[in-house]
Amino acid sequence: MDRLITLVGGTGFVGAALVEHLAHAGWRVRVVSRHPNRAQRLRTLGDVGQISLVQGDVRAPGSILAAMYGADAAVNLVGILDEKGGQHFADVQRGGAGAVAAAAARAGVAALVHVSAIGADAKSDSAYARTKAEGEAAVRAAFAQAAIVRPSLIFGAEDRFTNRFAAMMGLVPAIPVIAADTRFQPVFVQDVAAAIAAALHRPGETFELGGPEVLTMHAIMALIAQAAGQDKPLVDVPALGGRALAAFGFLPGAPLTADQYRLLQKDNIAAAALPGLESLGVAPTPMAAVAGDWLARYRTGGRFAAQA
Numbered sequence: 001m002d003r004l005i006t007l008v009g010g011t012g013f014v015g016a017a018l019v020e021h022l023a024h025a026g027w028r029v030r031v032v033s034r035h036p037n038r039a040q041r042l043r044t045l046g047d048v049g050q051i052s053l054v055q056g057d058v059r060a061p062g063s064i065l066a067a068m069y070g071a072d073a074a075v076n077l078v079g080i081l082d083e084k085g086g087q088h089f090a091d092v093q094r095g096g097a098g099a100v101a102a103a104a105a106r107a108g109v110a111a112l113v114h115v116s117a118i119g120a121d122a123k124s125d126s127a128y129a130r131t132k133a134e135g136e137a138a139v140r141a142a143f144a145q146a147a148i149v150r151p152s153l154i155f156g157a158e159d160r161f162t163n164r165f166a167a168m169m170g171l172v173p174a175i176p177v178i179a180a181d182t183r184f185q186p187v188f189v190q191d192v193a194a195a196i197a198a199a200l201h202r203p204g205e206t207f208e209l210g211g212p213e214v215l216t217m218h219a220i221m222a223l224i225a226q227a228a229g230q231d232k233p234l235v236d237v238p239a240l241g242g243r244a245l246a247a248f249g250f251l252p253g254a255p256l257t258a259d260q261y262r263l264l265q266k267d268n269i270a271a272a273a274l275p276g277l278e279s280l281g282v283a284p285t286p287m288a289a290v291a292g293d294w295l296a297r298y299r300t301g302g303r304f305a306a307q308a
Helices: 013-024 036-045 061-068 089-106 127-142 162-169 189-199 217-227 239-247 258-263 292-298
Strands: 004-008 028-033 051-055 073-076 111-115 147-151 175-177 206-209 234-236
Touching: 004 013, 004 061, 013 028, 013 036, 013 189, 028 036, 028 061, 036 051, 051 061, 061 089, 073 089, 089 111, 089 127, 111 127, 111 189, 127 147, 127 258, 147 189, 162 175, 162 217, 162 292, 175 217, 189 206, 217 234, 217 292
Parallel strands: 004 028, 004 073, 028 051, 073 111, 111 147, 147 206, 175 234
Antiparallel strands: none
């Protein structure tokens, strides 16, 4: 365990999977978080002393620089889906990304992976997508050989997508589906973690990570419903209804901002011209193959009913 990697924003859903993957591969892992005291669970993913937690905030570049010293590699996982709690897209996804890359370069870190998102577009009418693209540009300006990975919709046992909707399905007589025809390429969180680790050895490249299937939002919701044992009708919400829900900032079972609604109007699938999971040596996992492992608990009667 002589290699040290710094993960900025490593306490979230993808971060936890990546911490475990890297620990199993023998890395010492330094996790940077605004609230490291809330992430003690991560220490259990490796051997004693293998995983450390330090305080840092991408909006305070000095804290990130301190966390970079001595590291052989780094990954930036910081991102937000909406602006709340005093956090803003421009500060986190543009300014923060640049701050992480600049700190890595100044500290002499050899390899950097920046996690962005499919749909990053400097001309997008979505602030999320626009600042993701601006963040990529800031990273490359500060650390030219950084690798960039752009996942599609990420799913896994601890996600806030399949779990949130499975829970909602148990409470409503019919399941509303926003942007029913928009296409996604859902990608398993464990595959994303493996791809990020592999991208450390592919400097300067950009990858788009999608699973083995392209599914519409309607098809994804149907898959979630089946895995959760919810035999209820799916109702495609027309565009006017979707815009109204976004205006109120609400979708049954989940928040929906106007910016998120704009994102949902465009397909979210990997570009054929860019390398993906397979080029990184990762075999993509179908959503249907694993979703039942955690969504069975939402069935009436719980997991036992799923096996009956």
